[in-house]
Amino acid sequence: MKRILLAALCLAAVHGNALAADSSLAAVKAKGKLVLGLDDSFPPMGFRNDDNQIVGYDIDLARDVARRLGVELVPQPIDWNAKEQELNTGKIDCIWNGFTITDERKQAMAFTQPYLRNAQVVVVxxxxxxxxxxxxxxxxxxxxxGSSAAGALEAATAFRGSLAQVVEFKDNLTALMDLEARGVDAVVMDLIVAEDNIKRSGKAYRVLQESLAPEVFGVGFRKNDLALRDAVQGALQAMAADGTLAKVTTKWFGKDISVVGKK
Known part of the structure; x- marks a missing residue:
């Protein structure tokens, strides 16, 4: 019994020391800013408007979260193909940009709970x-x-094997431009982004009804930055409770499709 009690006390001490060593929230508050890593050509989640300002659904959410944490939001464009490296080297505090939660990514970083549902689809x-x-x-x-579209395509082995070629682009907008120029026959991308692009651009694209994979979006943090992760999650839950989340979501999507606090 004494050995069991001693082991339990040791585990509790280790856990307590780990929590004490997590200064992620304190560090963000000390510098007075939350640095958000994003692909700035990913509408409607995060993109540049006609005045070259970074705007979008995720930016509106993150700005309100930062306000509730008492810090300034700093959107930082990154190379999406090197996003994990940007995070782990400390150049950014989180990845918040229509970031799909996957089992592989959960092994490498800490995520909030999902805040939006999505799917990987094919645009032609x-x-x-x-x-x-x-x-x-x-x-x-x-x-x-480096996108979740790439992961979804690799997982759809029969479909992937049937294709003559898969071409990688820096961003979705470039891929769609190549589709328009008939350089590729189709583009795999996020449903939310595809629908927004079709609506905004007026281009003659359509989404196939058959999707590759359902998915959810979350905010990614360094694996041990649980204090910061939990503070952001708490702010999102508060936004859901007071109606802010529904208001911002309706602004960008015409209706409240957020999932925070919903079954």
Whole structure:
């Protein structure tokens, strides 16, 4: 019994020391800013407007969270293909940009609970003959390098194996431009981003009804930055409770599709 009690006390001490060593929230408050890493060409989550200012749904959410934490929000554009490195070297405090929660990413970093649902879909030109994933057999498909679209495509082994070529682009907008120029036959990307681009651009694109994978968005932090993660999660829950989250979500999507605090 004494050995069991001693072991329990040791574990508690180790856990307590780990929590005490987590100065992530204190560090953000001390410097007075929350540095958010993003791909600044990812509308409607985060992108540059006509005045070259970084705006978007995630930016509005993060700015309100930062206000509740008593700090300034600093959006920091990064190379999305090197996002984990940017985070782990301390150049940014979090990744908040339509960031899909996956089992692989959860091994490398700490996530908030999901705040939005999404899916990986295939976008084609409106007048094209493609209507299913199978109809793209032998065709060329584009996607953003390092994105969850790449992971979803690799997981869809039968579809991936049927394609003639997969072309990686720096961002989704470049991929869609190549689709318009008929450089690729289709683009795999986030449903939310695809729908927003079609609405904003007026381009003749359409989304195939058959999706690759459902997913959820969360905010990513360094693995041990649990104090900061929990503070951001708490702020999001407060925003859901007081109606701010619904207001911001409706502003960007026309209705409240957020999932914080909902079953």
């Amino acid at each position: 030109k409106k007048g094209s003959p493609y209507s299913t994933l199978a109809s793209l057999k032998g065709k060329k498909v584009g996607l953003q390098a």
